[in-house]
Amino acid sequence: MSVDTATVKKIASLARIAITEEDATRLAPELGNILGWIEQLGEVDTQGVEPMTAVIANQLRLRDDVVNDGGIRDLLMQNAPQAEHGFFTVPKVIE
Amino acid sequence: MTDLTTLGIAAIRDGVRDGQFKAREVAEAFNAKIAGADALNAFLVKTPEHALAAADAADAARAAGETLKPLAGVPIGMKDLFATKGVATTAASKILEGFVPPYESTVSQNLWNAGAGMLGKLNLDQFAMGSSNETSAFGNVISPWRRPNDTAALAPGGSSGGSSTAVSAGLAPGATGTDTGGSIRQPAAFTGISGIKPTYGRCSRWGTIAFASSLDQAGPMARDVRDCAIMLEAMAGFDAKDATSLKLDVPNWEAALSTDLKGKRVGVPKEYRVDGMPAEIEALWQQGIDWMRDAGAEIVEVSLPHTKYALPAYYIIAPAEASSNLARYDGVRYGLRDLPEGAGLQDMYAATRAAGFGDEVKRRILIGTYVLSAGFYDAYYTQAQKVRTLIARDFERAFERCDVLLTPTAPSAAFALGEKQADPLAMYLNDVFTVPASLAGLPAMSVPGGLDKDGLPLGLQIIGKPLDEQGVLNAGLAIEQRAGFTARPQAWW
Numbered sequence: 001m002s003v004d005t006a007t008v009k010k011i012a013s014l015a016r017i018a019i020t021e022e023d024a025t026r027l028a029p030e031l032g033n034i035l036g037w038i039e040q041l042g043e044v045d046t047q048g049v050e051p052m053t054a055v056i057a058n059q060l061r062l063r064d065d066v067v068n069d070g071g072i073r074d075l076l077m078q079n080a081p082q083a084e085h086g087f088f089t090v091p092k093v094i095e
Numbered sequence: 096m097t098d099l100t101t102l103g104i105a106a107i108r109d110g111v112r113d114g115q116f117k118a119r120e121v122a123e124a125f126n127a128k129i130a131g132a133d134a135l136n137a138f139l140v141k142t143p144e145h146a147l148a149a150a151d152a153a154d155a156a157r158a159a160g161e162t163l164k165p166l167a168g169v170p171i172g173m174k175d176l177f178a179t180k181g182v183a184t185t186a187a188s189k190i191l192e193g194f195v196p197p198y199e200s201t202v203s204q205n206l207w208n209a210g211a212g213m214l215g216k217l218n219l220d221q222f223a224m225g226s227s228n229e230t231s232a233f234g235n236v237i238s239p240w241r242r243p244n245d246t247a248a249l250a251p252g253g254s255s256g257g258s259s260t261a262v263s264a265g266l267a268p269g270a271t272g273t274d275t276g277g278s279i280r281q282p283a284a285f286t287g288i289s290g291i292k293p294t295y296g297r298c299s300r301w302g303t304i305a306f307a308s309s310l311d312q313a314g315p316m317a318r319d320v321r322d323c324a325i326m327l328e329a330m331a332g333f334d335a336k337d338a339t340s341l342k343l344d345v346p347n348w349e350a351a352l353s354t355d356l357k358g359k360r361v362g363v364p365k366e367y368r369v370d371g372m373p374a375e376i377e378a379l380w381q382q383g384i385d386w387m388r389d390a391g392a393e394i395v396e397v398s399l400p401h402t403k404y405a406l407p408a409y410y411i412i413a414p415a416e417a418s419s420n421l422a423r424y425d426g427v428r429y430g431l432r433d434l435p436e437g438a439g440l441q442d443m444y445a446a447t448r449a450a451g452f453g454d455e456v457k458r459r460i461l462i463g464t465y466v467l468s469a470g471f472y473d474a475y476y477t478q479a480q481k482v483r484t485l486i487a488r489d490f491e492r493a494f495e496r497c498d499v500l501l502t503p504t505a506p507s508a509a510f511a512l513g514e515k516q517a518d519p520l521a522m523y524l525n526d527v528f529t530v531p532a533s534l535a536g537l538p539a540m541s542v543p544g545g546l547d548k549d550g551l552p553l554g555l556q557i558i559g560k561p562l563d564e565q566g567v568l569n570a571g572l573a574i575e576q577r578a579g580f581t582a583r584p585q586a587w588w
Binding site: 007008011012013014015016017018019027030031033034035037038039040041042044046049050051052053054055056058059060061063072075076078079080081082088090091092093 | 193194195197294295296309335338339341342401404407408410411418422425426427428429430431432434438439440441442443444445446448449452457458460461462464465466468474475477478479480481482483484485487519520534535536561562
């Protein structure tokens with residue numbers, strides 16, 4: 001499996017991780033190696049096999065439709081890198 | 096007077112209850128030992144006052160004649176993957192530097208409710224991704240073990256490397272770990288201690304920083320099997336805040352401990368005899384089989400035909416889930432923000448994540464993003480989940496013929512720091528024996544079996560049926576009794 005630098009850049013952009021040209025050059029063979037190794041899964045005959053959804057059989061529960069939390073705005077904001085007037089702030093999105 | 100830091104959880108609990116010593120003396124002894132062990136880099140945050148407060152509460156309860164809580168007077172170490180209210184929690188990543196959770200994880204809360212105190216937050220591989228504790232943003236944890244006449248720093252295993260180091264160096268009688276593909280069992284094996292990953296769903300994941308949600312399970316790491324049973328009882332239990340939490344009572348595992356394996360069948364999976372397995376591991380495995388037989392068990396050979404596909408399936412599923420879970424670190428709500436001059440929102444996300452995540456975390460996010468991307472999803476992710484079904488089915492069939500499985504925990508003893516770091520694949524192969532049980536959600540434990548030619552610990556793994564932690568603990572105890580493992584690292588730090 002070979003991965004080129006264009007693919008690395010595309011994946012990094014999807015993952016929202018900034019990478020340099022050198023990063024891409026370094027990562028391409030590294031990811032190619034790992035992906036090449038996991039491709040052996042293709043050998044396994046999985047005809048008629050259902051993909052795993054839960055390792056331990058468990059009933060999905062319903063809870064009462066009630067508000068049981070909240071009113072802790074300031075507590076939630078205290079770890080924000082930048083917060084103003086009770087809002088998270090981000091750089092301008094609309095030009 | 097005995098050095099209180101040589102005592103395990105059961106001995107401390109009993110000693111405090113019986114008035115042999117005060118809980119405060121225990122906390123003070125461990126706090127002092129931790130203060131002198133900075134060279135190991137096991138602790139990211141020390142919380143001596145937390146341990147002292149819990150100890151004082153235990154002493155006061157005893158003085159008042161109250162019934163003591165199950166872990167009254169026992170101080171423990173907390174892997175820094177568990178959110179602890181008011182105490183910095185980083186998952187050993189720069190992206191969470193300075194994060195102070197306003198809430199407590201269920202597992203840690205359960206431990207405080209049981210009377211335990213916290214000695215500090217333990218170092219780990221960044222976001223629990225690693226097998227040597229070399230991916231922490233805050234420096235490697237150094238194993239207290241060394242080869243004879245050699246000062247080379249050895250890996251304490253990973254990802255729970257701070258936990259394994261703290262327990263084996265006597266800095267804590269027990270510590271929490273988390274296990275996604277072997278992160279409790281492999282570090283326990285590397286450092287000569289015991290550790291159990293319970294059945295998926297026994298311990299709540301709420302407040303535990305997520306790596307791969309369908310695999311992550313918390314568990315205890317301690318000096319022996321009994322201590323693991325005691326601590327797991329306190330950690331486990333139903334939690335409505337975790338959708339995959341099992342609504343089951345927590346058994347009294349400690350009370351039901353037994354080393355009599357008469358009538359039990361122990362399966363030995365032939366596929367675990369991998370090429371190039373060191374002769375010492377092979378010999379220890381055979382020794383373990385003999386110990387099981389000596390304890391009254393019948394040995395049966397079983398087959399787990401899809402074993403060789405477990406690791407590649409894991410390295411699709413775990414990174415895929417990680418890429419989704421770690422999307423939350425965006426520089427907006429908590430943690431690091433990197434805002435280059437004039438950058439827009441998307442640039443801020445990308446710069447923040449580039450600056451905050453370590454290389455291994457980025458590598459796994461990229462792999463996860465790739466296997467989930469349009470056009471590749473079925474070939475990689477769906478195929479891996481199908482293989483996972485086959486792996487779980489292998490175990491089901493094997494358990495029709497036996498009660499527990501016995502295997503080595505890791506393919507080697509502890510390696511030197513730096514030895515495998517250049518090759519991610521070589522590092523991933525460390526989890527070859529632990530990953531299959533993780534994929535099937537099964538309870539599995541590592542107990543020390545012996546030492547290799549360099550005097551380094553080797554572990555044996557017991558894998559059980561779903562919810563049969565008792566069977567796993569009992570088989571572990573039978574090995575522990577026969578192995579007579581008492582080796583401890585000589586303090587050089």
